[in-house]
Amino acid sequence: MSGTRHLDWVSRPVDAVHGACLHGDVVVPGDKSVSHRSMMLSAIAEGTSHIRGFLEGEDTRATAAVLAQLGVSIEAPSDGERIVRGVGLHGLRGSHKPLDCGNAGTGMRLLAGLLAGQSFDSVLVGDESLSKRPMRRVTDPLARMGAQIDSQDGLPPLHVRGGRPLQGIRYELPVASAQVKSALLLAGLYAQGSTEVIEPHPTRDYTERMLAAFGWPIEFSPGHARLEGGHRLRATDVVVPADFSSAAFFLVAASIVPGSSLRLPAVGLNPRRTGLLEALRLMGADIRIENQGESGGESIGDLVVHHAPLHGIELPEALVPDMIDEFPVLFIAAASAQGRTVVRGAAELRVKESDRIATMAAGMRALGIRIEETPDGAIIDGGAIGSGTVHSHGDHRIAMSFAVAGLVATGAVTIGDCANVATSFPGFVKLANGCGFALS
Numbered sequence: 001m002s003g004t005r006h007l008d009w010v011s012r013p014v015d016a017v018h019g020a021c022l023h024g025d026v027v028v029p030g031d032k033s034v035s036h037r038s039m040m041l042s043a044i045a046e047g048t049s050h051i052r053g054f055l056e057g058e059d060t061r062a063t064a065a066v067l068a069q070l071g072v073s074i075e076a077p078s079d080g081e082r083i084v085r086g087v088g089l090h091g092l093r094g095s096h097k098p099l100d101c102g103n104a105g106t107g108m109r110l111l112a113g114l115l116a117g118q119s120f121d122s123v124l125v126g127d128e129s130l131s132k133r134p135m136r137r138v139t140d141p142l143a144r145m146g147a148q149i150d151s152q153d154g155l156p157p158l159h160v161r162g163g164r165p166l167q168g169i170r171y172e173l174p175v176a177s178a179q180v181k182s183a184l185l186l187a188g189l190y191a192q193g194s195t196e197v198i199e200p201h202p203t204r205d206y207t208e209r210m211l212a213a214f215g216w217p218i219e220f221s222p223g224h225a226r227l228e229g230g231h232r233l234r235a236t237d238v239v240v241p242a243d244f245s246s247a248a249f250f251l252v253a254a255s256i257v258p259g260s261s262l263r264l265p266a267v268g269l270n271p272r273r274t275g276l277l278e279a280l281r282l283m284g285a286d287i288r289i290e291n292q293g294e295s296g297g298e299s300i301g302d303l304v305v306h307h308a309p310l311h312g313i314e315l316p317e318a319l320v321p322d323m324i325d326e327f328p329v330l331f332i333a334a335a336s337a338q339g340r341t342v343v344r345g346a347a348e349l350r351v352k353e354s355d356r357i358a359t360m361a362a363g364m365r366a367l368g369i370r371i372e373e374t375p376d377g378a379i380i381d382g383g384a385i386g387s388g389t390v391h392s393h394g395d396h397r398i399a400m401s402f403a404v405a406g407l408v409a410t411g412a413v414t415i416g417d418c419a420n421v422a423t424s425f426p427g428f429v430k431l432a433n434g435c436g437f438a439l440s
């Protein structure tokens with residue numbers, strides 16, 4: 001799908017000499033994790049669910065297209081709105097064609113769990129990047145539940161065999177992963193007995209919260225979840241909060257460009273997502289939360305960020321799972337900070353949409369930044385960011401992070417292969433330029 005598209009960006013420094021800076025309100029799109037889950041649960045619920053704030057990104061649309069291919073009627077009356085006529089737990093129909101998850105690891109891993117409990121076979125495929133991502137982390141525990149999923153030596157495509165009776169298990173995750181936890185819980189809906197997941201560090205709990213909202217009895221607390229098969233999901237309305245991971249680029253951008261101030265309204269503030277907020281505050285950032293409230297059972301608030309000089313930190317390892325998607329942009333904050341930043345305990349970054357440690361290190365070196373790669377992190381010395389050309393390797397978050405770097409570089413930063421930004425944040429360029437970026 002996206003492996004063949006190429007789109008390069010040029011990010012130019014804002015003209016600090018003439019007092020240019022970032023300012024205004026930036027309304028970021030809906031949360032990717034919540035959007036995927038809202039679509040999957042609505043599809044297998046009984047009745048019609050109305051989703052608002054659905055992310056119009058390629059990843060989440062791919063999940064919707066897969067469910068439509070499996071017989072679910074989904075209407076899109078307006079941008080961000082979906083009306084899903086659920087078919088019930090056993091109402092999906094098999095498809096002879098492969099189910100294309102695009103670039104989405106979340107889509108593929110969660111669907112593997114959901115499809116393991118069906119009566120029909122399915123084949124899950126993905127783009128070039130997704131085809132290199134490890135799947136044994138879901139296929140191994142699902143096999144222990146009785147599923148049969150054939151992979152290509154641990155990689156997609158996944159051939160999920162239907163008609164296997166599933167049995168609940170108690171599983172201690174070797175790596176903290178909300179995707180693996182969620183895949184097991186979704187398979188657990190179809191299993192005999194109890195499915196219990198224990199995590200080494202708590203991860204985002206959207207699947208647990210949403211299952212409860214759809215009426216499925218579930219026990220959960222940070223790091224633990226347990227449910228039993230044999231219940232039903234009842235359609236409900238879902239309001240998707242704005243994605244903290246999309247807000248993250250603007251939090252760093254306004255922090256590092258002198259004179260800037262931005263407001264990001266109604267962003268999802270689930271504590272399992274906001275590790276970057278704490279990390280940036282430890283670095284000296286000035287970020288406040290205003291109008292805090294609740295929407296669709298999730299905590300939300302306006303993030304108000306003003307420029308502040310940043311300094312390097314030793315990142316507390318406990319923050320890593322709560323900011324797992326924010327490291328590319330944290331690396332840019334570290335490059336613009338005074339002194340040294342050390343990141344450890346983040347080996348998972350090597351198996352994201354790209355190897356995010358290697359991709360960031362290569363790009364940062366091309367811009368003259370001193371960065372030493374370690375197996376599970378990096379040591380970054382803050383200093384001047386030079387101009388040059390970097391490659392995103394088709395990784396959306398790397399592309400947007402270097403667009404932020406360009407704001408404070410000594411000259412233009414050219415970023416290769418940015419088309420995949422549409423997977424998570426299709427309107428990024430427009431929003432960024434609307435608040436003062438010079439991105440073309």
Ligand code: S3P
Nearest residue numbers: 033106176177178179180324325
């Ligand atoms: C996600 C979980 C995380 C995250 C990904 C979205 C989810 O992946 O990196 O972007 O929606 O469950 P892991 O479960 O692999 O840590």
